[in-house]
Amino acid sequence: MQNHLAYLDLLEKQLLTACRELTEKPQQVECNTYFYSTQVNVNKNRRVCTADNYAAFLPHRAELRRIADGYVDQELGCVLFYPSKSQFPAFVIGNYTAHPLAAHSPGNGGRRISADYPGVFCDYVSSETGAACMFVNGACGNIFPQKDELGTEGARQMGIELGEGIFRGMLDVSRSQTRFQMKEPKVGALCRTLRVPLRPSFRDNKSLLSDRDLGKQEIDLEIQCLVIGDVCFVGVPGEWCAELGAEVKWHSAFRKAFIAFAATSYQEYMCPGNFLLQGGYEAQRHHFPARYSIAMVKTAVDATYELRDQLYPLPEGAEEDSNTLVNQFAILPEAMPPHESFPFQSKNRQP
Secondary structure, X not given: OOOHHXXXXXXXXXXXXXXXXXXXXXXXOOEEEEEEEEEOOOEEEOEEEOOOOOXXXXXXXXXXXXXXXXXXXXXXXEEEEEEOOOOOOOEEEEEEOOOOOOOOOOHHHHHOOOOHHXXXXXXXXXXXXXXXXXXXXXXXOOEEEOOOOOXXXXXXXXXXXXXXXXXXXXXXXXXXXXXHEOOOOOEEEEEEEXXXXXXXXXXXXXXXXXXXXOOOOEEEEEEEEEEEOOEEEEEOOOEEOHHHHHHHHHHOOOOEEEEEOOOOOOOOEEOOOOHHHHOOHHHHOOOOOHHHHHHHHHHHHHHHHHHHHHXXXXXXXXXXXXXXXXXXXXXXXOOOOOOOOOOXXXXXXXX
């Protein structure tokens, strides 16, 4: 715990330096921006609950893996940036939910400094597409790889499978641009803070709290929303469990919401309130009383609506309503012109 503040100070300085370099040497590229979402089955919920609602932790009870059926978010979301006069992507942002614990094998593997499957994912996407690539982890507090702690080969397989999900999205986007291209996307950001009390067992407990929170009765939880057109990245202050992230996704004001794991601070694990009755590893590291979990979710959801209203205000006198009569299956893919965006179509072929 004593080293956390020094590391955070180092990390903050490195981030500020990198951001300063970008702002001093900006590279502006006019892009068409797309979003896409698919499902990739490479992660698992690491909690399993008994009939009387007590939780076991799969890394400590491997024999229960076959009956573990907890909620798991398998969405691979992405934002794709294509220069307006190019068929090749310039930048890819991928979002998936799983602890980077595939390569963390016993022995030397547990001491290896590694970017794990996200590193494989980014390298694979970049090498195959030529685009720069960023990975943003989702609400993975209780989600781990299906091949957790089994070594570098498991991490490689997972990263490549996620990369293939991105490629599938690129193919679909290129052939149905009307569906997935953001229309006049706007960019905006917003921060909101919720103050919550610490659990009595955590207050002034050096074995449970970081130095910065010793002596406190309350802590602040910061939510940050960053919007790119139809997509809202929701930054959260710790290791949100997948169920919390799902609530924000389901209630978001934007077409897609992607969670950014531990993006605003690190207050360890954050669980749905009932987890604190179930017990288990994540609940033991949850810093505040159970009743405040839903307040944290509501703070995040309210922030998405507030930011949407700022970026896309309604006309004066208009009331909010939604077009729920859209039949997606009646929207046909656009006609493909005979050019490079459809590599299997000959330029000389007649319709």
